[in-house]
Amino acid sequence: MRRLWAAVIALLLSAHGAVAAEFIVLQSTTSTQNSGLLDAILPQFTKDSGIEVRVVAVGTGQALRNARNGDGDVLLVHARAAEDAFVREGFGVARFDVMYNDFVLVGPADDPAGIAGSEDALDAFVRLATARQRFVSRGDDSGTHQAELGLWEMAGQAPQADSGTWYIETGSGMGATLNVAVSLSAYAMTDRATWAAFGNKGSHKILFEGDERLFNQYGVIAIDPERHPQVKTAAVDQFLAWILGRDGQRAIADFRLDGQQVFFPNAAQR
Amino acid sequence: MRDLGREILVQSLRQVLPENGGPDSVLTVTGLRSNLSDDLVLDIPRLTLSGTGISMVLGTNGAGKSMLIRMLHGLTKPDAGRVIFTGGSQAMVFQNPVLLRRSVFANLKFALKDQRLSRGDRAEKLAYLLELAGLKGKERQSARSLSGGEEQCLALACALARRPRLLFLDEPTSSLDPTATHRIETILRQVALMGIKIVMVSHDLGQVERLADEVIFLNRGRICERLPVESFFSGPDSAEARAYLSGQLVL
Amino acid sequence: MNGFADSLQLALGLILSGDADLWAIVGLSLRVSLTAVVIAALVGMPLGAVLAVTRFAGRKGVIVLINALMGLPPVVVGLAVYLMLSASGPLGVLQLLYTPTAMIIAQVVLVAPIITALSRQVVEDMHAEYADYLGSFGMRGVRTIPTLLWEGRFGLTTALLAGVGRAIAEVGAVMIVGGNINHVTRVMTTTIALETSKGDLGMALALGVILIGLAISVNALIAGMTQASARQSYA
Numbered sequence: 001m002r003r004l005w006a007a008v009i010a011l012l013l014s015a016h017g018a019v020a021a022e023f024i025v026l027q028s029t030t031s032t033q034n035s036g037l038l039d040a041i042l043p044q045f046t047k048d049s050g051i052e053v054r055v056v057a058v059g060t061g062q063a064l065r066n067a068r069n070g071d072g073d074v075l076l077v078h079a080r081a082a083e084d085a086f087v088r089e090g091f092g093v094a095r096f097d098v099m100y101n102d103f104v105l106v107g108p109a110d111d112p113a114g115i116a117g118s119e120d121a122l123d124a125f126v127r128l129a130t131a132r133q134r135f136v137s138r139g140d141d142s143g144t145h146q147a148e149l150g151l152w153e154m155a156g157q158a159p160q161a162d163s164g165t166w167y168i169e170t171g172s173g174m175g176a177t178l179n180v181a182v183s184l185s186a187y188a189m190t191d192r193a194t195w196a197a198f199g200n201k202g203s204h205k206i207l208f209e210g211d212e213r214l215f216n217q218y219g220v221i222a223i224d225p226e227r228h229p230q231v232k233t234a235a236v237d238q239f240l241a242w243i244l245g246r247d248g249q250r251a252i253a254d255f256r257l258d259g260q261q262v263f264f265p266n267a268a269q270r
Numbered sequence: 271m272r273d274l275g276r277e278i279l280v281q282s283l284r285q286v287l288p289e290n291g292g293p294d295s296v297l298t299v300t301g302l303r304s305n306l307s308d309d310l311v312l313d314i315p316r317l318t319l320s321g322t323g324i325s326m327v328l329g330t331n332g333a334g335k336s337m338l339i340r341m342l343h344g345l346t347k348p349d350a351g352r353v354i355f356t357g358g359s360q361a362m363v364f365q366n367p368v369l370l371r372r373s374v375f376a377n378l379k380f381a382l383k384d385q386r387l388s389r390g391d392r393a394e395k396l397a398y399l400l401e402l403a404g405l406k407g408k409e410r411q412s413a414r415s416l417s418g419g420e421e422q423c424l425a426l427a428c429a430l431a432r433r434p435r436l437l438f439l440d441e442p443t444s445s446l447d448p449t450a451t452h453r454i455e456t457i458l459r460q461v462a463l464m465g466i467k468i469v470m471v472s473h474d475l476g477q478v479e480r481l482a483d484e485v486i487f488l489n490r491g492r493i494c495e496r497l498p499v500e501s502f503f504s505g506p507d508s509a510e511a512r513a514y515l516s517g518q519l520v521l
Numbered sequence: 522m523n524g525f526a527d528s529l530q531l532a533l534g535l536i537l538s539g540d541a542d543l544w545a546i547v548g549l550s551l552r553v554s555l556t557a558v559v560i561a562a563l564v565g566m567p568l569g570a571v572l573a574v575t576r577f578a579g580r581k582g583v584i585v586l587i588n589a590l591m592g593l594p595p596v597v598v599g600l601a602v603y604l605m606l607s608a609s610g611p612l613g614v615l616q617l618l619y620t621p622t623a624m625i626i627a628q629v630v631l632v633a634p635i636i637t638a639l640s641r642q643v644v645e646d647m648h649a650e651y652a653d654y655l656g657s658f659g660m661r662g663v664r665t666i667p668t669l670l671w672e673g674r675f676g677l678t679t680a681l682l683a684g685v686g687r688a689i690a691e692v693g694a695v696m697i698v699g700g701n702i703n704h705v706t707r708v709m710t711t712t713i714a715l716e717t718s719k720g721d722l723g724m725a726l727a728l729g730v731i732l733i734g735l736a737i738s739v740n741a742l743i744a745g746m747t748q749a750s751a752r753q754s755y756a
Binding site for chain 1: 577608610616701705717722724745
């Protein structure tokens with residue numbers, strides 16, 4: 001019996017094992033992971049610094065909540081208002097712009113709501129609400145979801161009233177939401193990078209893009225060690241310096257999907 | 271099943287006999303009472319088992335025979351009364367052979383586990399018990415793949431492995447073929463001669479005639495008569511026992 | 522979308538290519554789930570056996586509760602374990618969140634009720650069969666447990682397999698407490714979820730085929746071991 005316990009403990013330890021010399025946990029979003037960006041750029045940082053970056057990819061809302069609990073060292077998210085609140089309430093040290101991409105509206109190629117001819121983004125959202133064609137929303141408090149809700153509001157629409165009819169809230173990640181949109185021949189709003197990397201497009205395509213209101217800014221925030229002392233401040237500082245500095249910014253700019261740049265670095269030069 | 275030679279039998283049994291047999295009483299029951307059902311109470315004011323030999327418990331279905339030996343063996347607690355056992359060790363063989371899901375050998379080993387034996391003594395004892403059960407050469411077989419007769423012989427060998435001073439059997443041969451029945455009866459007769467007290471429930475009057483030294487006749491939860499087997503068959507005192515023998519007593 | 526045949530081909534290709542990442546993921550899945558099942562068995566089998574052979578006030582209630590826990594939703598277990606292990610949770614100081622150990626803990630919680638409930642059933646059957654025999658040896662109550670567990674070993678193997686199946690197939694709990702971190706806590710099911718969310722349904726299905734193959738292999742292996750030990754126990 002004693003030998004059995006020893007074996008179990010050994011197994012547990014080995015399962016726990018493979019501990020890298022040093023690592024930080026990055027709470028980030030599905031868009032940065034599903035597009036392949038983080039897989040492409042983080043190994044460069046690890047190579048230069050010896051610090052492994054462990055990515056937990058969830059919606060921006062959940063990433064911020066996990067970070068509030070102290071689960072993680074640094075955030076890479078895209079919901080400006082929520083990010084500012086996070087810092088203001090003392091959970092984060094400071095917020096920095098890192099990069100941007102933009103949102104696009106995708107839908108069935110025959111475009112039954114006719115949004116392709118919209119004057120601007122608000123017009124497109126008005127047309128969607130008027131046509132009552134199916135629109136699939138993330139519905140998960142993610143950065144994309146928050147941006148989408150803001151656009152509906154600016155367009156003077158309240159689609160949540162029709163939730164479950166033409167307005168469909170998946171409560172899931174970007175990719176899962178796009179899978180639903182494709183299956184239902186419905187419209188959806190997505191960041192350009194996730195769409196470019198998405199493998200199940202069916203006959204869907206980008207129907208509206210280019211309005212500056214569809215601008216999608218990503219920010220990085222170090223979790224405040226005064227609130228959560230286990231945060232690995234030194235390693236986080238190194239990571240911030242890298243991703244906001246010349247090397248990190250160039251890595252972001254060099255990332256290509258189908259030969260196309262999908263993330264645009266815009267950290268303030270320090 | 272191999273024939274059980276007398277020489278082998280006696281040799282084997284020396285291995286399993288209790289260390290101190292004798293005429294002194296081994297089990298005493300006083301004031302035993304227990305409700306068997308709404309209208310049936312097992313009521314044994316006094317019962318003493320002593321010496322050696324085979325006592326057979328007879329009675330109609332539902333007379334309380336099985337419950338009586340379960341209580342004597344300590345498997346079921348009576349509602350009232352005391353069962354005092356002073357004989358060392360006891361064992362029981364059930365109507366349906368109970369064997370572990372292991373090999374023949376492992377079953378015998380399990381039965382021996384409470385005895386502190388040297389490796390050599392144990393091997394010797396196992397060999398004799400195997401011979402006794404008539405299962406030599408089948409020791410590696412799964413015990414539950416044996417025939418019904420072989421199973422019960424193994425169960426008996428397991429019971430004897432514990433060197434009981436007192437051995438209970440609850441209709442051990444009721445579903446066995448004549449060969450297996452004969453083997454079990456041969457063993458029982460011999461162990462009774464050699465110092466074990468046997469208490470056995472049976473429905474088979476032929477078996478009673480062949481084996482019993484005395485009969486304990488149970489009717490509706492009470493001991494109606496207890497008498498030597500010859501007297502029982504030549505003419506019991508009670509009307510119930512007479513009716514039972516003529517096949518007219520029903521519960 | 523790829524058809525099933527394409528995915529099967531892709532799955533075969535993945536296996537044959539000996540892709541290191543794939544094997545690391547398969548290995549972690551096995552390590553996490555098998556460890557969880559071993560621990561759950563060490564807890565569940567004795568607990569189930571005690572429930573089978575003892576009688577106490579409230580026993581029925583405990584049995585109903587454990588039977589109900591067999592259907593615990595993995596997501597709820599994941600959430601509960603997350604709240605325990607989170608840096609703000611009571612066990613936050615252990616820093617186990619986002620590690621394989623956290624995943625093992627969640628799966629133990631998921632699997633232990635299954636093994637406990639099935640063990641209780643198996644041992645209760647054995648108890649019905651052997652209580653008198655063991656009672657004849659003077660063995661009663663908890664003292665009969667080692668013998669009854671051994672006699673019920675074949676039924677208990679099935680309980681273990683049920684546990685392995687539940688552990689290796691669940692995604693809800695390990696996703697939350699493991700975080701699906703590449704090379705650290707990424708297992709088969711979370712990888713499948715990730716590939717699905719990338720819209721790479723062919724790859725997701727291919728991984729699903731491998732997962733099913735894995736489950737079959739584990740079952741066959743344990744069944745083989747059981748048979749071998751059955752043969753050996755008669756030696």
